[in-house]
Amino acid sequence: MNICKERAFDLLKQISFQRIAGTAEELKCAEMLKAECEKVGVPAVIEAFEIDMPEIHEAKLEVTKPEHCEIRCVGIGKSGVTPDEGLCGPLLYIEDGMEANLVDAKGKILLLSGAAKPEVLERMRKSGALGYIACHGSLYDPEEMIPEIRTRSERRKPGEDANFPGVVIHITDAQKLLRMNPEEIRIIVKQDVDKKGTSHNVVATIEGTEKPEEIIAFSAHYDSVIYGTGAWDNGTGSITIMELMHHFVKNPPKRTLKFVWCGSEEIGLCGSKAYCEAHKDEMEKHLFNINVDMTGVLLGYEKAVCSCDEIVAKYVDFLGRVEGFPIVTDVDMYPSDSSSFARAGVPAMTFARLAPKGGAEIHSRKDIFEVLDPNAFINTVAFMVKFSDAVVNAKVFPVPRQLPKELVEKIEQMKKMMGEDKKTEKKDDEKTEEKK
Ligand SMILES: [Zn+2]
Known part of the structure; x- marks a missing residue:
């Protein structure tokens, strides 16, 4: 395993500043993440997308x-x-x-x-x-x-x-x-109300050695909210997938890996939605999304929420027992970027190390570096490396494409609530119109 807690926490310290969606600070962080990828020879691009940025006058x-x-x-x-x-x-x-x-x-x-x-x-x-x-x-x-x-x-x-x-x-x-x-x-x-802004995703790619046409996407949002440094939420997730990248640089994967640092998660998962939209033509090739939203908190517990077939939740539980890594698993949607992938038809999951009641807090000035711990962090990364190695290099890809029925229903409901079902219907109409 080529993972390093000192290197990771050094980067975490550097990016622990307010990184609000659509601001110059958010872009500054994107550029730092891109530079970090390029330092170890992994090509990375910054992908811009439009966001709603309503301007309050009074x-x-x-x-x-x-x-x-x-x-x-x-x-x-x-x-x-x-x-x-x-x-x-x-x-x-x-x-x-x-x-x-x-x-x-x-x-x-x-x-x-x-x-x-x-x-x-x-x-x-x-x-x-x-x-x-x-x-x-x-x-x-x-x-x-x-x-x-x-x-x-x-x-x-x-x-x-x-x-x-x-x-x-x-x-x-x-x-x-x-x-x-x-x-x-x-x-x-x-x-x-109609004012728009620009936010950015950072996308780094490691080409697969045996099945380059099959893609696994790791994701973590790097934006934060106002009045906080976003060290835990989600500086830690950002450095988690960076360490996974370091691991796979030294251990070339069979399948192609995308590392996606998403902007604007905090205002409605906009970065991951934009990624799925911009990469629409290759969504079929995306076999799986492994998202990370918050790791490294000292007082905490591990959780994996699988927005995919329950075989993954069972495997994580199994592997957790084998490795002596206690982790709570669930099959559900999760309020983070994995949801955007699931909605785009890609099996997805989120890893998180969450805090107990009364423990660390997010989304305010209480989200601080001091509640975090390099050993707790690297423990999670080591488990994720074991899990990811197995998935990325599997002889037969083990995650079925089809999402469980109850998740499909939940997604449908969510789309209906946001009026997105009508939008797709309209698009389908337009398509048939074009065919005529
Ligand atoms: Zn978050």
Whole structure:
């Protein structure tokens, strides 16, 4: 095995800076990863793709009655815009946004417990409410974190033009707001919802020695969110697949390997979606995707979520026992880049070393280098090398192409929720049109 924890953590230290989707810092990290590949003679390219980058011009939340006070907030990208004078109405706390929470929502401004899932958003819009307030963070966050509100954007169905303005506040302020029991509040949101930006994937290739036409793609997102260094999420995944690359440079694989560092995962798996789209013509040749999202945390446990036939989950469990590497396995979709591959019809999986409750946290300034450990990290990499060696060099490729029925159904549901089923239907129509 040609893996090295010092080399990996040295790179991790270098890339542990805020790398938000579509920013110059994200691109800077892409260039560092590309240079690292080229240093050991592996050709790498940076592939640009367009992302939604709505620009918020103004966001304001205030209590107007009985007494005026202002509450820190940020606008939700693509949610909508208010008139100049804003929208005024009573506040209604809707918890998780179930139907029974919304019976009395008309003409009100809704406060919900967390972020709005697509189905909750749809219910809120239909309820006749004016707009909404989402919240984030923990009531136990230190004082300095309260103003650090993570920006977010809604994901719109193609062609959807609903105007339902929203803002995000810290959960500490949400509690304060509710305790105030205000008579009337006001939100103002002004934004350019259609603004676009550019993000990048880094794609490195090691040609297979025996079956170069068959591809295994390793992936890890390298972008981070605001107010964090993204050391754990997902600097660690980025250095994990870099170490796998080092291993395969010294141990040439039978099949072709792609190492894909994805941009813009944090805003909706955009990098992996863009990769699958840009490489559409060779998706058939992609036999398997091995994704890594977070490794190396000292206090943690190993997990493998397989978005593919259960034979892989069983094999990981089996190998884990053989190697004395405890790992929880599951067959499901996972909220990381493996999902994009599965949706494109490629069997996929994600490896992760997750933290126990009360342990390390992500998506804020709490995602720090100090919770990580080179030995915990290299232990995971060593197991992944064993697993990957077997898969990459298999005499008969062991992962069936077909996804299990329940995953196919889940994917279909997800596509329906995001209106993507209609898009493909339309594309099929266009195709038949072309044939005529
Ligand atoms: Zn992540």
